[in-house]
Amino acid sequence: MKKKVLIIGLTERMGGVETFIYNTTRFSNKEKYDYDFLIHGTDEAIFQNEINKFYGDGEKRFYFVPSFKKNPIASYKALKKFYAQNGQKYDYVHLETGATSEIVYVFPFSLKYNFKVISHSHNGNGYSPIINSIFKPIVNKVSDIELSCSDEATDWLFGTNRRSKVKIINNGIDTNRFAYSDKQRKRIRGNYSISEDTLVIGHIGRFSEQKNHVFILEIFKEVVKRNKNVKLFLVGTGELKKEIENKAKMMNIEDKIIFCGVQEKTEEFYSAFDIFLMPSLYEGLPVVGVEAQSEGLPCYFSNNISSQIKITDNANIISMEKGASYWAEKIINDNKSLSQDRSKYSKIVSKAGYSIFGTVKELEGVYGVED
Incomplete structure (x- = not known):
């Protein structure tokens, strides 16, 4: 009998969690299990059209409720109605999040309708540590299965004492897609209009505090002080984009920065980059970091990112206590001896356990889907 799973975690934005959900959906076996999606705080979802096209059966799969944070009464009423109509059809409700407070979209409805709750941590820190600590006991009490993308993400959502009980699911990617292409x-x-001898530093991520664009x-x-023939590509959008654009003008470097906006074919941009830069203030295990390594890019991550991000020999983890000058020196010095063979890295990443096919297989085991 086909398994039915409700996914909570998609938003209207392009982000790591959203990309993970989309990847695991489109590589899933729709003959054995399928997904519905509950989205809160918006009336649209990224990848909605692509997912509907993937299933191609015309069934309703996307449901929308108000944000509990902004309007708790309206949100609760909408959730109560949704679960009354749909709660009994789900084998699992899979909450993919970086915040314990999002358990309000599952509890107490899980008690009434007797579906199993999967809590899946995708972040290594967050905006509200106090709120997170308040809801953490509820998450641990309500969750039937606890998943995480890294040890740091486990500690954040569940607590350090839960590591032995939490199953790590790698943020797998389509390594065939994210393979270096000279074309x-x-x-x-x-x-x-970028020449081949120009050093291109790239970043792909939402313009938010977490991604630390100011430090980028x-x-x-x-x-730039050390190499005038350099460009910075910033791919993405977000609430701080205008602020970062103004900051670049104040620093007199705007002529060397290209704001690329949201791009669907990010694999092409990784190939165009020479360096991938990600000095995040916090992360679990970022999907873009896996994609960049699969494309053979030298990557520079902050030590706020899980050490498990070091999948290939191209990954460098640098302390945030080091200043911008230190980061720049390392990038410049490493660039003098960049490996030219980038095509081999997609296979290395796949063998390390970060192929989407392996990730989907792990999830099938969690859901109890049989071969």
């Missing part, structure tokens, strides 16, 4: 590199660089600019300015 893609030339096309993207040509589109932006500070590092880049130090790189």
